Each structure stands twice: as C-alpha cells, then as structure tokens.
Amino acid sequence: MKKGLTGIFITSLLLTAYNSLAQQFIGLNTTAYSAIHHMPTNPAWVNNAADGMEIMPFSVNMLAGTNAYYFYKKFILEGFNGQAIEGKDYLRDPQTYQKHLWANLEINGPAVSFTYKDEHNLGVFTRARQLHRAGNITSSEFALLGQSLPETYLNNPVRFSKAGYSTHTFAEVGFTYGRILYNNYYHRLKGGISVKYLMGFVAGSVYTNELTYTNRGDSIAIQGDMNVLYTHNIGPFIDNNAQNDLTSWFQRAGRGGLGLDLGVQYEYHPDGNPNIATPYLFSIAASLTDIGGISYIADTGSGSYELDIHTDTSKLVKYPYEGINEYMMKLERDTLLGRGEKAEKFRMGLPTAFRLNADFNAGNKMNFAVNVLLNLRGNGGDRYRPAYVSYINITPSYGGKKFQVGMPFTVIGYQTIAVGATLRVGPFYIGSSSALTTIMSTKIKYIDAYAGLVLKLKNEQKRY
Numbered sequence: 339m340k341k342g343l344t345g346i347f348i349t350s351l352l353l354t355a356y357n358s359l360a361q362q363f364i365g366l367n368t369t370a371y372s373a374i375h376h377m378p379t380n381p382a383w384v385n386n387a388a389d390g391m392e393i394m395p396f397s398v399n400m401l402a403g404t405n406a407y408y409f410y411k412k413f414i415l416e417g418f419n420g421q422a423i424e425g426k427d428y429l430r431d432p433q434t435y436q437k438h439l440w441a442n443l444e445i446n447g448p449a450v451s452f453t454y455k456d457e458h459n460l461g462v463f464t465r466a467r468q469l470h471r472a473g474n475i476t477s478s479e480f481a482l483l484g485q486s487l488p489e490t491y492l493n494n495p496v497r498f499s500k501a502g503y504s505t506h507t508f509a510e511v512g513f514t515y516g517r518i519l520y521n522n523y524y525h526r527l528k529g530g531i532s533v534k535y536l537m538g539f540v541a542g543s544v545y546t547n548e549l550t551y552t553n554r555g556d557s558i559a560i561q562g563d564m565n566v567l568y569t570h571n572i573g574p575f576i577d578n579n580a581q582n583d584l585t586s587w588f589q590r591a592g593r594g595g596l597g598l599d600l601g602v603q604y605e606y607h608p609d610g611n612p613n614i615a616t617p618y619l620f621s622i623a624a625s626l627t628d629i630g631g632i633s634y635i636a637d638t639g640s641g642s643y644e645l646d647i648h649t650d651t652s653k654l655v656k657y658p659y660e661g662i663n664e665y666m667m668k669l670e671r672d673t674l675l676g677r678g679e680k681a682e683k684f685r686m687g688l689p690t691a692f693r694l695n696a697d698f699n700a701g702n703k704m705n706f707a708v709n710v711l712l713n714l715r716g717n718g719g720d721r722y723r724p725a726y727v728s729y730i731n732i733t734p735s736y737g738g739k740k741f742q743v744g745m746p747f748t749v750i751g752y753q754t755i756a757v758g759a760t761l762r763v764g765p766f767y768i769g770s771s772s773a774l775t776t777i778m779s780t781k782i783k784y785i786d787a788y789a790g791l792v793l794k795l796k797n798e799q800k801r802y
Contacts, residue, residue: 364731364786372386372765372794375394375790377514378465378532380530380599380601380624380695381515381532381625382528382529382602382623383530383623384459385459385516387451387452387459388459388518389796390794390797391795393795396445396446396447397445398789400444402439402786403784403785404439405437406438407430408431408782410427414782435477436475437477438474438751439471439472440470441470444466444467449461450462457517460514461512461514461516464511467507467510469689469725492555493553496550496552498546498549500545500547501549502545504542504723505542506540506689510536511534515530519602525606525610526618527602528605529601530601530602531598532598533598534598534630536594536597536688538595538686539591540571540591541569542568542572543566543720543722544566547563549562549563559647560647561645563645565641565643566643570591592633595632596630597688598630600627604621605618620696620699622695625693626690628688628689632688633684636682640681640684641681684721687724690725692714693712695709704734706735708733710731713751728751731747731749731771732746732747735760740764742761743759744769745758746759746769757772758770759773767792769788773787
C-alpha cells in the first residue's frame with residue numbers, strides 16, 4: 339500500500355499495534371514463594387533472599403493493546419500472520435475517546451539473589467526490553483486512516499496536537515542491594531536499590547506539537563511541526579513483520595548508560611515472635627523504577643521540520659523500496675519539507691514509573707492483592723516518550739508454596755478491562771491478565787502472557 343507523509347505519521351501511531359509484541363507479571367503474587375522475578379520492578383524484594391538464595395534462570399512476558407481497534411482472535415492466535423486487513427482481521431472502535439496503543443516484550447534472566455553476613459541482601463539480574471507506544475489521536479483524526487476519505491473531511495482541516503509514536507529496545511544488567519531497615523517482629527520495613535548498566539539497541543520517535551491536515555480531493559495541505567528522531571537500524575522495528583524486531587536486537591546503535599530503581603516494603607505480623615517465623619497479615623510495597631536514559635546517534639533524516647505543504651498527493655507517496663532516509667531526503671529535495679534544526683544525537687529516557695503493591699492474607703491460603711502502576715513519562719519538547727501504560731489490578735489467589743492459582747482483574751488506562759488467570763506449580767509459573775477475556779471473546783483489544791522458572795534454596799534456619 340502506498341503511503342504519504344501523513345500516512346506514515348498516522349500509521350506509525352496506530353497500526354503498529356498488530357505487529358508488536360509486548361507489562362510485567364500482572365496478577366502474579368509473591369507471598370508464598372520466591373520474589374526474585376519482581377526484583378527488577380521493586381529492589382526491596384531482594385530481601386526475600388534473607389531465608390534462602392533465589393535463582394531465576396529465565397522469564398518472559400509480553401503485552402500488546404489498543405483502544406483504537408478490535409482484532410479478531412483468530413488473526414492474533416495465528417501469530418499476526420501477514421499484514422492486517424480491515425474488516426477481515428480487525429475493526430475500528432467507534433467510541434469517541436482518544437486513541438492509543440501500547441506494547442512491550444521483556445526477557446529476564448538469569449538472575450540471582452542471596453544474603454551476605456546475615457544482613458546484606460544482594461542481587462544481580464539481566465533483562466532486555468522492547469517498548470512501543472503511540473497515541474493521543476482524537477476520533478476525528480483517527481477517521482483519516484483507511485482506504486477512502488469520508489466526504490465530511492474534504493476541505494475541512496483536521497488538527498493533531500501532542501500526538502506521536504515511539505519505540506525503544508534496550509538491555510540492562512542490574513546490581514541490587516537491600517536490607518531490613520526496621521524490625522520489632524511486629525512491624526518490618528525493608529528497602530532496596532538497584533543500579534543498572536544500560537545498553538541501547540534501537541530508538542525512534544515521531545512527534546508533533548501542532549499539525550493541521552486538509553484534504554481537497556486532488557491535493558492536500560499540511561501545516562505545522564514534526565520532530566523525527568531515529569537510529570540507523572530503525573527499519574525492522576516499524577515494518578509489518580514482528581519477527582524482524584527480534585532478529586535486529588543485536589544491531590546495537592546506542593551507547594551505555596546508567597539506570598536506577600528505588601523500593602521499600604512494609605509487613606505487619608500480628609503474631610510477631612523473635613524465636614519462630616510468623617506470617618504477615620498484610621504487606622505494602624512501593625517503588626520508583628527506571629530512572630535514567632540512553633544516548634543515541636541520530637540517523638541522517640532526524641531533526642525538526644516545519645511543514646507548509648500544498649501539493650498533489652502523488653508527490654508524497656512513499657514507495658516500498660524507499661527507506662526512511664531516502665523518503666525524507668526526497669521530500670526535502672522537492673522542497674516539501676522545511677528543515678529546522680538537524681539532530682545529530684538524542685537521548686531516550688527509560689519508562690519511569692511509580693508502582694504500588696499491597697496484599698492481604700485472609701487465611702486458609704487465600705490472598706488478595708492490589709497492584710498499581712502509574713506512568714511518570716509525559717510528552718513534549720521534541721519526542722513522544724516510551725512508557726508503560728498505567729493500570730490498577732486486583733487479584734484474589736489461593737494456594738501455598740507448592741501450588742497457587744489466581745484470577746487477576748485489571749483496569750488498564752485508555753478504557754480497557756481484562757480478566758485473566760495465573761498458575762504456579764512449584765518453581766514454574768505461567769499467567770495472563772487477559773486469558774479469560776480472550777477465551778470468552780471473538781474480538782479482542784488487549785492480550786498478554788508471561789511464564790518463568792524461579793528456584794528457592796531455603797536456609798536450614800530461617801532468618802527474619
């Protein structure tokens with residue numbers, strides 16, 4: 339399909355949803371077994387190693403969602419086989435709210451945590467992540483996507499404001515330190531910090547503060563600003579084949595960087611006893627994660643553009659054989675783009691977030707947990723920043739150290755609700771915050787899954 343300048347911009351914002359793999363163990367509780375798989379999201383969990391070393395050989399989780407489309411389940415379960423066709427593989431969501439997409443893929447492990455000299459809890463973890471985020475598109479702007487333009491849009495300007503798309507793929511090695519800050523056997527306060535060495539693979543952003551698009555039938559007018567930032571290896575990450583993303587992870591385009599996570603956890607033990615281990619009644623944990631960023635060298639077409647285009651639509655066609663650089667330079671050569679400031683390098687921040695977790699042990703192996711993630715990354719300046727989508731989750735679970743099942747109920751930002759299921763058998767766990775929603779529906783807007791293996795090597799004498 340031929341794409342013009344506006345087509346590239348809008349399509350980058352929303353059509354990436356179906357070819358992106360994607361938050362982090364939503365609905366998987368930590369009370370009965372190892373907590374090392376949560377250490378990257380709250381370093382205070384490293385203190386769980388006080389009663390025995392924990393090892394995570396691997397874990398993987400992926401998530402993708404959008405409030406712009408409904409995708410037929412068959413298309414998704416077949417592995418996003420080919421380019422999605424409207425009406426056959428997906429339908430538009432007719433609601434009038436702002437349109438967004440979010441997607442991330444995360445691979446963890448190996449990781450280990452242990453205790454040194456009885457009071458210092460240490461951990462090391464490895465992690466690779468790929469994030470896609472796009473949106474802030476109104477319903478009227480969203481209607482521009484499609485094979486034909488509704489007549490009501492002819493000669494009527496459509497305005498985009500603070501809209502964009504971004505992608506970021508990077509890896510990290512984290513070093514975690516934690517200790518018990520206060521303990522009178524009834525009240526226990528634990529803290530932790532992680533310092534991470536970051537390795538950037540690929541990054542890109544398309545963003546506009548204000549842009550107006552007018553279609554006059556045989557010609558168009560585009561006026562406003564556009565900021566484009568990308569690395570030389572961005573191509574495979576924005577094409578229609580999701581498999582190209584993973585094979586391109588090894589083409590590192592970023593420099594090294596540093597990241598920081600901070601976390602605390604509080605437990606209340608009503609039967610506190612210095613001589614024997616006692617279960618807690620409830621626990622509250624909070625963390626501030628992914629502070630930092632990675633620097634990249636910008637590719638040739640990166641920079642700010644002032645758009646004042648009045649031209650025949652044929653001149654804006656992007657042909658399949660043209661890369662982004664070639665296309666942008668063609669537009670400049672034809673004086674369709676007014677180049678502002680050229681970008682030689684840029685910095686892509688990590689998906690900074692605030693996380694709050696609380697769980698209550700109701701007895702008889704029943705547990706109720708509440709998990710909240712709040713995105714702290716705004717947009718503005720010259721880029722649309724990669725970030726996690728905010729959510730609130732409530733998960734009742736039943737089980738003990740050897741077996742546990744749960745049913746997460748999740749309200750995800752941007753008008754999305756999901757019901758899932760989790761299962762842990764010994765050291766193995768698998769789950770999805772959308773499993774039941776997916777099973778019961780023929781059309782879905784959100785899908786996720788995770789799995790992993792964690793090992794707990796208990797000390798002969800437990801430490802509290």
